[in-house]
Each structure stands twice: as C-alpha cells, then as structure tokens.
Amino acid sequence: MLPREEAIAKIKDAIEKTYGKRGKMVIEQNFAAVDAALAHLHEVAVPAAATSTRHRPPIVSEDAPEFVKRVSAVMLANKGDLLPVSAFPVDGTWPTATTQWEKRNIALEIPLWDPKVCIQCNQCAFVCPHAAIRAKVYDAGQLEAAPEGFLATDYKAGEFKGMKYTLQVAPEDCTGCNLCVTICPAKDRTNPRRKAINMAPQHEHRERERQNYAFFLDLPEIDRTLVTRLDTKGSQFLQPLFEYSGACAGCGETPYIKLLTQLFGDRLLVSNATGCSSIYGGNLPTTPYARNRDGRGPAWSNSLFEDNAEFGFGFRLAVDAHARLAGELLGRLGGRIGDDLVTALLHADQGDEAGLAAQRERVAALKARLAGIDDADARRLELVADYLVKKSVWLVGGDGWAYDIGFGGLDHVLAQHRDVNILVLDTEVYSNTGGQASKATPLGAAAKFAMAGKEVGKKDLGLLAMSYGHVYVARVAFGSKYNQTVEAIREAESYHGPSLVIAYSHCIAHGYDLQFGVDQQKLAVDSGIWPLYRFDPRRVAAGEPPLKLDAGPAKVPVIDYMKNEARFRMVEKQNPQRFRHLMAEAQRDVTRRVAIYEQLSHLTVPTTAPEAGAAAGEKPAEK
C-alpha cells in the first residue's frame, strides 16, 4: 500500500498526463472529484454475517421463455463459459425478441407524459432510438382493467375518432438520452419550460411505469389495414419489431431500422453488413429484432463487410426461387387445392396491408387444404407456401460498408435489375471501430486517419447510383423531414428494382450531445450539406424529371452546422487557419453540389428512341 499523500499525488499526476491536453478546466474538475472523494471517505463496518434482507432481482423474469432462462440468462450473468455446446441451436439460428428480457435500467431519468399538453404528433416515438416510448390508439373499454395512474386521453384527429390515445415510456429500457423531450414540439403555455413529455428521475417512477408499460403492451395492436395514412404519425401506431437494442443512447441509426420494422416487419428479411448495426442488431445473447402477436417478425443475418450486398442479393434469389417453386407446385396440385384459391394465390395484389392480409388468409387456407392431400408435392408446398406472401428484402449497413469496403458488391447489385432495397445508415465514419474516416466523411471533418480534417469532399453515392437510370435513390434525414423519410422508404420498397436509401445518422463519433441530433439534422439539410431528394425511375414514363428535391434552397452557411460538432471544431483547435480554409472549401463544395442537384431536378428523360437517321443530321421525314 502507498502512503496516502503519495498515492493521491500519483493519481493527480496520472490525471495531468491523461487529460493535460484537454485544458485547465478538465484537470481542475478531475482534481476536485478526487478531493471530494477523500473528503467524504467513511468507514463501513462489515458485520460477521450478512444481515441484509434485500435480494438481487433475477437476471431475467420468470415469464421469460425457456431458452432465454436456460441459455441467454446464463450468458447475461457472465457465466456463458459454463454452457455446454449442446445448449445452443444446432443450425446457428438464434431466437429473436429477447432484448425485452434484459432489463438494463440504465436511465437516470425517463420521460413522463402530460396528456393535456400533448398534440399527439408521435414524433417522440419516431425518434426514440430504443423504441422505449410508444403510442397506441385503442377502444375506451380497454381501460377498465388499467392500473391506477395509467394515463389516457381522447384521440384528437379524425381517423380514429372516439378512441383513446396513450403515450407510454418503457422505464427499464429507456436510455435517458433525452432526444424525445428535446424534439417534442408541444410546450405548456403557462410554463414553456415544460413540454408534453418531461424527464423525471427513473427510480421514483420505475415501479408505476413498469406496470403501466406492461398494461400498455397488452393493449391490442392496431389493425394494420386501418392505418391508411402512413406518415410520421401513422407509422408510429404500427408495432416496432426492433426494440431496446444496445446502440448508444441517442443513436441516429436505429430510428430508421425501427421504422423499417414498423412498415414491413412481419415480412422483412435483413442482410446486415458488419458495423454498428450488426453489433446492436445481434449482440448476443439478446436480439432486438422482435415478433408480433402472430409470431411473425424480421429474419436477420449478418455478413461480412466486403460481401453484404451479394449476401442480401442471395436472399432475393432464394426468396424468388421459393416463390417460383410454390407457384409451380400450386399449378401441379391445382384442381386438388381448388382452382379459385390457386388463381387467387397466384394473382394476388399485395400492394397494401389489406392485400397482404388477404393473401395471408389464403395461405392459411391453402395449408389447411394441403393437410388433407396425401402427396409429396403437398408436403413440399407446405414448406414453401409462406413465400407466396410478398417478402421485403433489405440490405442494411453503414457507410464503411456501402461507400468503401462493400462498394464493389453494392455496385454489382445495383447493376442487376432485381427487387432489393438498400438502406445505408450514413454516420460518415466507421463508427463501430472508433471513428475512422470513410469516403462518406465530409470535407473538413476530423476523423481517425484524417486527423487534420478531411480535404476531399464526400463521395456522392446517390449520384453514382442515379447514373444507372433504373435505380430508385433517396437521401433522407428524418430529423429534417420525418414524412419524407417515411415516403422514401415506402417508395423504395414498392419499386420493383434496386432501391438505395441513404440515411443521415447522427452518431457519437460526431462529437456532441446526441439529444440535439435532430437539430443537427435540420441544420445539415438547411445548409445544403445533406440534400433531401427522391430519384424515382417510375417518373420517367410520366414524362416527369425522375429527380425530385425535397428541401428548399440552402438557408444557412455550412459553418452554422459544422461549428456545433467536435469533429469539425477539432480542426479549429489544432489549426484555426486550416479550419477557416476547409470551411470555405466545404461551402464551395456544397454550393456546387446543390447547383448540380438543382439542375438535375429539371431534367426530363425522353422515353422514345430518336428517329433513324436523326443522328446523321438528316431532317426526319415528315409524317
């Protein structure tokens, strides 16, 4: 043991050494923490025998499924090495919907709802990276069984008139990131510091909110076919099938994934490139991808950085092959199943939720009939019948994948004419490995391997994809325009060809408090650095320009956006002159790009071939 004085001196030396570069204030606060700790030392008497009557809660609830109790819980308790190999699923698949059993309780404060102030916009639910605040509409009768203190109010808008509305926090899953409160647009007029949701200490409210949340989850989910306006608000009445992931508090990627699962979750296949989204997406032993009450949910698999696009493309090929086989078998079994049903199954319109629901019913009817048919083809059809319901294939990953390491494959997939959807969660750095520069890193940002500030502008992945002509391309930033994000993702899904959605994702590697992520998204769009657009090849046939800009002209200089983030400011702190130079360059670059998009947005594409001979300069013959 060191003498106290010497030990403290060494601790303070270490603080100086570690944080010396960070400035006087940081050092002083560290010293103050050491001194305060010394000043508050007191002896704790250890009794001969334990006298406490308190017990640690179980690792997972008693209600958890068998596998979670037998395997996941053991791993959660850091005793995974004790598990025999035979405890694991033989085919490497892993049950989904298990983050719900890992109650992390990491928030010091959670949002509490004030129904009187709320305007029921559902934006809080939209932005929550952890699906820890949710909205439901339901029949008033449901409230009879509500626990005391459960909040509900009349639903305000027309479409669900007469129903009740509740916004509920998941107290043990919320990370306390504050994003939802920061973006809540509704202020209490008598005290504008209070909003419709306000942060309050978690431990004081945990018990009651836990019961409220349990009741809330038990309330019936809305009938998906009734949500006809699928915008910011409508999308948030759909059950998220991606929840409570281990992403950073305030993460800007996860809201997009959550939205995917709300829109297409029960028929979603995700191939996920390695990166943050693969870590929080399948961070054993728990999985955030979840299932709805029918037991349906996304199927998810992770592949390598360098081949995720091809991997996901394989999903498409497999799904198509299964569907084709199902079709063939239907044809062969035709009369024995019933020609009407076969025709209906093969020609079903699955363009909306009602169509999908009808097809699911037909598949159920098919399975019932197959059970009575004694034939090898019937057995084979049973295996692939579910592929008669349209699947939604998404290739998901970060910018390190899409712009850099996986770009070759991505480009290859774009160059095919198959129905795959690509979601690029663009944090503009390799987030998961600690903020290395990628080709998506913007000019002027400091990142690892570009410490002095990147000199070359961001690669324009969207423009490259547009150059094919047959690719649907969108650039979105939910914080700037929620509805545009929802629309782009829906259009991408509905397009029968490759679709690319590039999504602005605020990230801790940008260096600011992520509760302001949405504000930064707005500034990114308002400064022109992140243009919002949708390039839809379907518009060509209508004689319209395929590119549609979704944000007006730049309203603020890029420096207004950049000065709020440490990744840019860091350059200033190293070399102010270089910072000013890079800011000027960045502004020029943005102005140039905005001008290009502006011009492209007026470009129409002829749909007919030029008359023969026109190229040689001959006057086309009069008709």
Next chain:
Amino acid sequence: MDLRTTYLGLELAHPLMPGASPMADDLDTVRRLEDAGASAIVLHSLFEEQLAGEQLATHAALEASTESYAESLSFLPSPSDFRLGPEEYLEQIRKIKQAVKVPVIASLNGTSLGGWLAYARMMEEAGADALELNIYQLATDPEESGQMIERRTVSMVRAVTSAVMIPVAVKLSPYYTSVSSLATQLDDAGVDGLVLFNRFYQPDIDVEELEVKTHLRLSDSSELLLRLRWLAILAGRVKASLAVTGGVHSAIDVVKSVMSGAHAVQLVSALLRHGPYYLKFILDDLVRWLEEHEVDSLDEIRGNMSLERCPDPRQLERTNYMRVLGSWRPAW
C-alpha cells in the same frame, strides 16, 4: 492638421480604431484596417467562460461511450497538438503584432480572479501593448448588492493592474447606479483608461415558438447619446483616458465624442456594415470638417462640451429630462 491623441499612455496618430470584435480574427482584415489608417487594433475578448465550456464540451464528446463497447475505446481522434486553452488567442496576438505597426490591444473577459490574472499575464507576454478588461456581467442574483459587485470589480482590476506592466483599460456597461463613483474607484485602482460603454445582446421573444431569441443587431448613431453624456460627466474628473464605443458612425459622431472628452473612438458596427475601409472614409471626413471649422488640433476641442466646460451643464444633468418632457407635444 493635428489629430494626435494619447490613449492609455500610447501616442496615437488619431483617435479612430476598430473596437473589440471578430474583425481582428482574420489577419487580412487586420492588415486592411491598418491600411485604412486604424491607429490601434483591438482584439475580440478572450472569454474565460467560453474556454472552460469548450474544454468541458470537447472532453465530454471525446469521452462519450468510450467505456461501452469492446470494439472501440474511442470514437474521435485526440490529436496531440490539441489546443483547448488560450493558445489560439495568444498566437493571434503574436501574429497581429508581426503584421502591423500600430499598437495592439488585447481584450479579456474573465470569470475567476485566477483567470483574469493568469490570462492578463499571458497576453502581456504574447506582446499585447495594452489590455482592455471587458467587464460584462448581468446582475441577476438578488442576494448580491451593487456594492458587492462594484467592490469585486475594483479589487479584480486592482489585482490585474498590479500584475502587468502594460496599460490597462476597463470597458464598462452603463448599468451601474453611480457610474461616476465606480469610475473614480477604478481610477484610484490604477486603470489607464475607461471604455464607455459595452453593448449587450438584447434577447427578444418569439411568441409563436415560445422561445427567447437573441439576434445580433448592429448599432446606429442614436446609441451614441448615452455615451456622450457620460463622457462629458467624467471628462476632466478622472486621470484615466477615455474611449467611446457604441454608436459612432460618422465624422460628426467622432467630433461629438472628442468634444465630450474622448481620447479614443472605437468603431465596430460601422466597420462591420461597410467594411474596414470605412475607417479611412470617416477619418477623411473628420479632417474636412475640422478644416472647414478652422480647428487646428483635436486637443483644441477635446472636452469643450464636457460637464466642466459646456455652456449649459444643466442640459447634461438629470433635470433636463423634465424639460424635455414638458416641451414634448404629441404629433397627432
């Protein structure tokens, strides 16, 4: 034409100089200001509070989530030549000193006595010819009396003036019960100059968004009047030299300031609006005016309209408020 003046003990060719503002952040602008004839350069203030805030914010950003993932122990680079202290400001003093021949005045806004002293010494070492202490506080604490605030200010200024060799000016706000008394106390504490007055951002209210908004609003000549009165009241009564800041936009504004007793005249809004060269424009205009009025040197008219010397001092004093009111008739 003799425009010379002595401000903070510095012999200057004439009183016109840019006031504290971001104009001095850019070396090109500084050179253009000198070309336009600026008799000195005043830097923007080093704000101790801002330095501390930036250090803590950057520290928080660099540390965020570093303990959370096995994949990475940090998410932002941490350069070795990171400068989160006053280095950048001090470097700018050095560069400006090298770039121009006129005196360079650094400006400081501290929050702690330690900060005021340490940064003042660093600025002196970096080569500043004089210091302007930007005393910028909004007294919102009902527990703190005016007397306590003034006492703290005076003892801080006393500490700084004895800690550095270069001249020290104090830039005041007009919000003191007795500007005269505070000015006298500061004079006794050894300040070399008083700069009247700082101008605060005035927050506005957005009634739709229920938000308080602050906008940068540049001044106009009407704001000079408050300064003229207090210059006139203090002129001749304090040993410290006097500078005016706030609302100077024309040669006539300069003449009025000098007549009220100013040794130096600082311009910010006018130069931000019209560019550095506007200083030359005002200077030429000033010479023209003086020639037309057969004034040979500024010393001739300096302080001629002060409380001590103006023909009707009552006009400067409080009573005139009643008369102004009495003579006012509604226009409708």
